Amino acid sequence: MAWMDLARGLRGYPVRPPESGMSRRKSVWERSHLDPWLLLMLLVLMVAGLAVLYSASGQRIEAVIAQGSRFLVAVVVMLAIAQITPSTLLRWAPLVYGGGLLMLVAVELVGDVGMGAKRWLSIPGVLRFQPSELMKLAMPLMVAAYLSRRELPPRWRDLAVCGALIGVPVLLIARQPDLGTSLLVASAAVFVVLLAGLSWRFIAFLAVLAAAALPLVWMNLHNYQRQRVLTFLNPESDPLGAGWNIIQSTTAIGSGGLWGKGWLQGTQSQLEFLPERHTDFIVAVLGEEFGLVGMLVVLTLFLLIVIRGLWLAAAAHDSFGRLLGGSIILTFFIYVFVNVGMVSGILPVVGVPLPLVSYGGTSSVTLLAGFGILMSIHGHRRLLPR
Template identity: 80%
Template sequence: MAMSYLSRRLRGYPVRPPNSGMTRRKRFWERIHIDPWLLILLLVLMTAGLGVLYSASGQRLETVIAQATRFMVAIGVLVVLAQVSPATLLRWTPLAYVMGLLMLVAVELVGDMGMGAQRWLVIPGVIRFQPSELMKLAMPMMVAAWLSRHELPPRLRDVAICALIIGGPVVLIAKQPDLGTSLLVASAGVFAVLLAGLSWRFILALGMMAAAALPLLWMNLHDYQRQRVLTFLHPDSDPLGSGWNIIQSTTAIGSGGLWGKGWLEGTQSQLEFLPERHTDFIVAVLGEEFGLVGMLVVLMVYLLIVMRGLWLAATAHDTFGRLVGGAIILTFFIYVFVNVGMVSGILPVVGVPLPLVSFGGTSSVTLMAGFGILMSIHGHRRFLPR
């Protein structure tokens, strides 16, 4: 009878560990700097998103194929960025930020118009993209790069410089106009500052300043943006006009009940009462067809992604990595919170898609690039800033 693994070890025989296969798999993921648990959660979310998108798009298979193709590109970007060391990311961060800022200026001067907004740059015959998406990554990285080279918690001078780093791109994006993206970009930078250990006195002072600036912000909003806020407060005031979207989305979610009407069986979505059902309002399709249970399952996947991301950021061995990783995953959380909040009627409509579920290419690639940076930070834990 063959001796047990422990007996052979005690007698000095050469043996292979019983979990050698598991060890090899673990070493494989470590070599390519990929966190398998986070990757699995992202793949689960994208797969569920494709199923919901098929229904939300009116069962157009070409839409699902286009989204799946974009997901494959996004996964490739994730894998590539995971191989780039945090030292290299830190070194190239100022250039990425400046290039993003210059592209936002170019959008202001020669940007392409679409749906009443000037948000895109076009390289004829090659690509049409939104430079504002790039700032969702360049912003927290630039703020983290600055803070990681100075004493923490940050002093007033450092906070002021971070405010300038954040303010320039945010103003340019808001002028396009794109209030939703400008808020996400600002959040990414602010999260990096908060994670640096900003004192509660500063946080309270900034909150009071923000509250005092609300009247000024209101006066500088576009008419349609003011109307969105008023519609949020009183959606029934114009049920066939500005209130249509939120009334139809809440009706769809409420009609789904506990278990939903079934996949492809939603009336509000399939009969096209629900606007933008494959992009910003795809949560309403999910709620109508899969009910409260389906929504909770998807939200649980999001929660697990956020928890895993925060753990990866917390285990980074340097300030730059912790700040960037934390800001990226918290911005991802804001994506989910704002989208679900606006579709369910607890927040104004600001045009923020549901991450990796709503139809869209640039946002999916940007999100997965952020997760690639997060995995790089965790996978290259020997890195220490100079």
């Protein structure tokens, strides 16, 4: 139903929001521009994430406290952004996009180097962050703002402008190098363009064009990126080297069985066979300790968040809200799909964390800021007549 409402809204038909009576006194949720169901599901997901993190981090309460404090900051950011009207977001779009682009250039010139990549900017003694995370919101915000002021579906000239808006930041992020983030940033903007009403014929043309460009992409990949693809195709070719991560991950998930070994009882994670178990591979800890049932419960929660987000996007008053809201929630879905896919061995390892479960600060703030935008779009909508 959410998909049908979203498609109906993008074609210009009104999607009636619930409870549109003007005489009724507004509830606390309406006054604060928050969606109680979405907020509740996000909070439940964060609590579950902290429980899994405690086990994945080797029962280090310090890691849980650090992550909890980041969640608190992220929730405050979400609540604050939810109070900003969509019209203000529309006006700010060029500034946010331009600021993010300048920070990416600054990373290229004076960024901090860590683990062989230049991805961070730091203010000594104050803050260290990844500007590429900001572009996960700035990119769809800018593309949605541009397309919302033009006739939909977009024409060739508009698509060319969108291609330039997308291409420059993506290339800068890919040079850091950070292929996973560059693909996520690109997908966030591409979702806006797709939701704007591209024909299936044009989408098929783009798919053929992308397939034809694969050899060129392969030639320009770094050696470690090529190795990840080859390891994905045959992890047993180097079981003690490049294939170690995915072999240990699938072993941990498989050993959990139906009900799991129990919280804090996972052998692959507790005995430190599983690498990056508190970040990229935290799903393997979840599968080993809580089994298939536990994984299905968490994945169902993710699915409910996506469905609710699509419904909120479909109920937006204008094309800007529908395009931006739809892109935000579909990008969230891609996060989940890519992380679970790479940990279970059906996708190459690209270093994408599981939203609000994996350990991380900047990504949590970015994700909840996106949900704040989604709540703002829904909370500030004009009530359609019955």
